Amino acid sequence: MSSHPYLLGAACATPLLYLAITKWARPKPIPGIAHYPITSLLGDIPRVTEDMRVYGNIFDDGGFYNAAFKTGAPIWQLFVGPFDKWVGFADAQEMEDVLNRATRTRAVDQSDIMLAAFSGTIPYGMVSLKSDDVWRKHRRVMNPLVTSKYLKSMTPAIAESARALVDLWKSKMQRVKSKGGTCFSCEDDFRYVSIDAITSITLGKSLDTIPHARSIIETSEINVGPYGGATFHLPKLPLYESLRYLFECIGDATTLPAFIAYIKQQTLRYTPTFRKHYKYVIDHIFSFVTEARQAVKEARALNEEYEAKSLVGMVAEKEGLPGHESLHEWELRDEILAYIFAVSTCLGHDTTAAALTWGMKFLTENPRVQEVLHAELVNALADSPESRPVTFDEMMSPETTPYLEAVVSEILRCAKVAAASSKQTTEPLELLGTVIPPGTSIAWCTHIACDNATVDNEAKLRALDPVRSESSRKNGLGGRGLWKTPTDRFEPERWITVDEKTGQSTFNPRAGYSFPFGIGLRSCAGKQLAVLELKIYIATLNLAFFLSEVPKELSSHRAKIQISRVPDQAFVAPIEWN
Template sequence: MAMDASWSWGSLVPSPMVLFAIACLASAGLLYQVYLFALPRPIPGIPYNLHASKRLMGDIPDVRRSKHMRQWIWSQPRAHRAPLSQVFVLPFRRPTVIVTDYSAVVDILARRSREFDRGQRIREIVGLIAPEFHFTMETKEEGFKAHKELVRDLMTPRFLNEVSSPRLYDAFAALVHLWHEKSTKAMGQPFCASHDLYMTTLDSICSVAFGLDESKRSLTREIDHVRSLPMPPASPAPGPQVSPVISDASPVEFSRPEPNPEIEALLDIPEMLSISQKSGFPWIAQRLALLRPKHARAMRNRQALIDTQTENSLKRLFAGGEKEMQCALDWMLWREMGKAKKEERTPDFHSPVIRDETFGFLLGGHDTSATVLSWWVKYMAEHPHVQTRLRAELRNGHSVAMMEGRWPTMAEIISTHIPYLEAVVQETLRCASIVTLISRTTTQDAQVLGYHIPKDTSILLSLTGPGLTEPSLNVPASPDLGTKTSQTNSPPPWDNADINLFRPERWLKADEEKGIEVFDSRAGPILAFSTGPRGCFGRRLGEMQLKTAVTLLIWNFEFGSTGPLGGMEIKEKFVNMPRDCYVRLKQT
């Protein structure tokens, strides 16, 4: 058969336009499949926001629109009328489960540590700051026990009483002197307290960590600087250093001295952690932050500080041995000497482990304590009857100091049991809620309140909220919620009618035999220091800091109302800080 001359095989090849259209359709189909694959995948049975499951960024847009990120997160279970829920806040990862029921949180932390351990998220957040800090490590991780062994002496009664307590006392005594100077020059007006509190706790913990001498302490420079300032003018004309007295709500602004670069660099630690905490990609966020001269300089100065202080410690130890140990770094280096001798190796005094455990010690004893005290001064101004009773109880408990016209000594503060002081500190910790969430990761499939949670799921446990600082959720009993004994031993729930109020009396009970009030640490739920085997390592030091500060400050000052400056708005950084922290002081 003859073939048509007008036909050719080339006529079967699609035109470029057709090929382009096919390629576009194929690409669109592939992208759509990738889009579907990248969408959040909820864990079956656990409540979640339906609209968030239909967008790539999950709940992130809602979190960014909220005023307070952490508050939005721990409020989700209540929004779903459930004891737990799931959110999609980490792009292209599994959902994060939020647990706010107090009994379930305690059960996970105290009795189910094999099922719920530290996760990768914590290590990502601490990132470049202290990657070898034991706080970031999983309990089963190789090296965890060795890290804990290195720092185990730092919370013993001997270390706390011989090393920590006198240095804490000196720091808060310096704060009293500073505030005497400021309150005199403020002439009854409020002034900002947050910086002073942060520098005081930084001085105290640096002194405990390094044995920092008085000449290098920040408060020494602050006191000398404030003393050099002129008194404010009697007329409303502005003065050169202190703002004019305008009205009851007008704060006085004091200038500050030039900071010590190495000590100031330590204030950068919580700021860097806050940067990584707010990012879905913490390691990248911290790397980008280090491109800024401020953060890069702070990191260099921190390393210089630890190198210098290590050399100072070694000089003391080589000169006098154990009897010359004066600070936490000395004790860690001495323990490294003993371990190296036992293992027949050369000691590594500049190891990343010693460096990061030191930075972790500084962070744990500085940022959190300063923030709690920032809330405490606000509570005292808002509740004058509390500070009046507290002052009376302190003066009655330290009657010898009162009679001799002096402050209580550190030995007296440690040895004297004053129930109302403990109640005020405990209630401050409960209400301040500076750490609202902690994370864990499931090491195996687990059940929580009847809900199935797969292995390798991130869990956020609420240390505040329902049952702690706001009315509890009505959660039915669950078979996975510990044993009957553990449930029976739980503290009684708070009364929902006043759970949101600052009321230290809730921690007191009557001792019928002695006819007195005593402090009851189990009066109700509180998780300020977390709980269980991975609870706060520095709890004893933190409690000592707070009791020392509260005693000396209430002994010397009355905290007056600061008017509109006294609001309770929070500012989310590494922890939940008060947005404003001012004091109006009257010397007692």
């Protein structure tokens, strides 16, 4: 009898306590920033999950993030469970202005999410560092890699790997036809070709995955699907397998809350499989570092000049010289590894491979673009360019090959390989009149912002002028235009200006907004190399092949995020030009 009042009290208190806890634990919005109604502790997790299921990622047209920007403001907030929130930002003019300033003053720095995501594989690579003195040293030591001198010395290796890909595709197409197929999946091929190029560039010796693939293509397993699409199953080289394993360990880490990503990465790091693959890769890298150091030592002993032709050669050449900085052994290891397997929503081979894979889709769907490009290349490059590797000087002449520049810029714009760049505020940051508190993660949605920077949207963009920062108002579009034709169209002509009097075409890199390499101090450290690689591969493939139509069942534009944004389906049907 005497326990009834307690039971009654407990019965009344439980729902109240439940309500209090759920209210306390519900995501807390930042005042003044739009968001979807918060209906549960999960915040936007169900929307994210649904978009991942339907679109394969959260940034694509039709997805809720994109819809949020289209219907609402350029600032949006997203809740990942009760405690983790993101601010998404998508106004190109303001983004360029704020990121250029704020990354330099460190008001905006690399996010904890990025640090956590790479903490297992490359904890000392520049992508895993805040913008401090150590990061600056890394950038200084690695920067010469993208100077004209080194890019020029790397070009023959990249051009050779592109020619090897042409040979591989000829062999593949023969086998496909012999099995009654019409096209084949090229997704792995671009991974192979870009890993061959990046290992040449960093270590001075290609991994030769393309020649390996070619040597076994005749006997390899091939499946031809119902629409004539063939898939080859090629046994992979052990080093490639190990690199891929490490790369995939990063996996979805950039989309997880920082503490979960950190725990996941640290757990993985100590598993026997990770350690086995990691050791194999690092031993391989250091065998080249040791070799390069030895070669520098011998050249110095003979008073000869050492000519570096790779990243490790370049680093070894400078080591120990007065006035030159060196990286610690573990920093060097992580930088090389980062360059090889291409990280962040960014770096090196996977981003380049993803951009190329999208590029094949866009070209296949636009036969006219292929024809215009082919005519330009055949006219501009002398000495039968289709039967020899292209050269550095040919690839660095926008005045003679403006259409190639335009095609590559358009591929980068439409591929959206790095759909957003994640950064974190370190102090209160004003964005279009809204103050974002310190410690907030911001997804700078570069592609959504650039896609919306159109003449059609001009009135909406100008309506934001009163809340833009002073320098943004002063600089305006910074000499750029707004896109005149719909941004969901693949249209290299948008980058070309034609002189009305002479009819001369010129490539205009500031025709409109496109930020595939990010903005500001932490933008891509390999941009020049990436663009050079893309030009070499696109030019070499276009000189060799016309990409003919692929059945629509094999041509979906659905994307999946594997650190980079890659197409779900990537079939090509290359035929040699008549």
